[in-house]
Amino acid sequence: MVDNNAGHTIGQLRRGVVDHCVLALLKKGEGYGFDLAKTLAHAQLIAGEGTIYPLLSRLRREGLVDTQWRESDQGPPRRYYVLTESGEAALENFRSQWARFKQSVDTVMGLPEEDSHVE
Amino acid sequence: MVDNNAGHTIGQLRRGVVDHCVLALLKKGEGYGFDLAKTLAHAQLIAGEGTIYPLLSRLRREGLVDTQWRESDQGPPRRYYVLTESGEAALENFRSQWARFKQSVDTVMGLPEEDSHVE
DNA sequence: AAATGGTACCTTATTATGCATGGTATCGTC
DNA sequence: GACGATACCATGCATAATAAGGTACCATTT
Numbered sequence: 001m002v003d004n005n006a007g008h009t010i011g012q013l014r015r016g017v018v019d020h021c022v023l024a025l026l027k028k029g030e031g032y033g034f035d036l037a038k039t040l041a042h043a044q045l046i047a048g049e050g051t052i053y054p055l056l057s058r059l060r061r062e063g064l065v066d067t068q069w070r071e072s073d074q075g076p077p078r079r080y081y082v083l084t085e086s087g088e089a090a091l092e093n094f095r096s097q098w099a100r101f102k103q104s105v106d107t108v109m110g111l112p113e114e115d116s117h118v119e
Numbered sequence: 120m121v122d123n124n125a126g127h128t129i130g131q132l133r134r135g136v137v138d139h140c141v142l143a144l145l146k147k148g149e150g151y152g153f154d155l156a157k158t159l160a161h162a163q164l165i166a167g168e169g170t171i172y173p174l175l176s177r178l179r180r181e182g183l184v185d186t187q188w189r190e191s192d193q194g195p196p197r198r199y200y201v202l203t204e205s206g207e208a209a210l211e212n213f214r215s216q217w218a219r220f221k222q223s224v225d226t227v228m229g230l231p232e233e234d235s236h237v238e
Numbered sequence: 239a240a241a242t243g244g245t246a247c248c249t250t251a252t253t254a255t256g257c258a259t260g261g262t263a264t265c266g267t268c
Numbered sequence: 269g270a271c272g273a274t275a276c277c278a279t280g281c282a283t284a285a286t287a288a289g290g291t292a293c294c295a296t297t298t
Contacts, residue, residue: 009213012135012254013220015284016128021227028229034246043223051285053248058284075245076293094128095228101132102221104162108140109214110147130256131283137256153275170256172277177255194274195264 014045019055020094021045023087026065032078056081064090133164138174139213140164142206145184151197175200183209 021043022036031039037052046052059065064087071077083091140162141155150158156171165171178184183206190196202210 008254009135009139010216010220011285013216015134015255016131017224018285020128021224024228032246033248037246040227043227044219045223045227047286049247050287050289053246054284054286057248072245072294074294076247078246097129097132098224098228100163101129104164105136105140105217108159108162108164109143109217127283134255134284151275152277156275166257168275169258172275173255173257176277191265191274193265195276197275 010044011047017098018045018051019059020091020098022052022055022059022081023064023083023091023094026081026083027088027091030080030082032080034078036081059087063087129163130166136217137164137170138178139210139217141171141174141178141200142183142202142210142213145200145202146207146210149199149201151199153197155200178206182206 018040021040025031025036025039033052033056034049036056037046037049040046040052041048056065059081060067064084065081066084067079067081069077070080137159140159144150144155144158152171152175153168155175156165156168159165159171160167175184178200179186183203184200185203186198186200188196189199
């Protein structure tokens, strides 16, 4: 109940990043919600599964991902997500924004700027 | 009126970062709102002055900064902000979180992980 | 076949915070 | 004394992560 300031900080950091992380994961190959949630939770990029489904709905609503139900060999059926062209474009767009943003923060923070070469 | 998705994305990115950027700037020396706003706007870390004052109020309320009114040679009086010990601690705390967070995102994004040496 | 636990999905309310907008006061200059 | 620039502050809004709770399916065990 009592929120650590630390935990809260990271929570705000994740804003506007998690969705594009999903896109990045989907670029590597199709995935379904529960699995994406586990991956992102392991990377400490989300706190629990409660985050992933509204997020995926949003991505679908915005046309950045496509979905298809599919039966699973072991377990309940899953809704698989794949990146659309629009989603790939959004991902690329985010990549450059992320690089610039990162550098801005690092500069203000007084961290050394590494030469971030994105090819 | 019509919000670019691009512009909006960056807006969400700034969440939870801007306040600590202010702390970082104040670590380099005292400052006042209008000037901080200009610096951060130049670094594209805020959109305008509208952001800085509620933010500074929050920092003051949380005891991360101290303030003092002071007359100015040229212009109206200013409210100068200085970092408290609590603020320095929060900044240090954020630094490590930022490093970890950055790396997590870069990893998921498929970017090369630079060796982030935190001493 | 009924109960259990894990997988998988979804919805709702809460909360934090960047942003736009508009307002007030001071100073120097004309 | 009017104007613009500086400097500060408050209000309302939209966004998105989170917590919490709920539904349904599947495999295993009894």
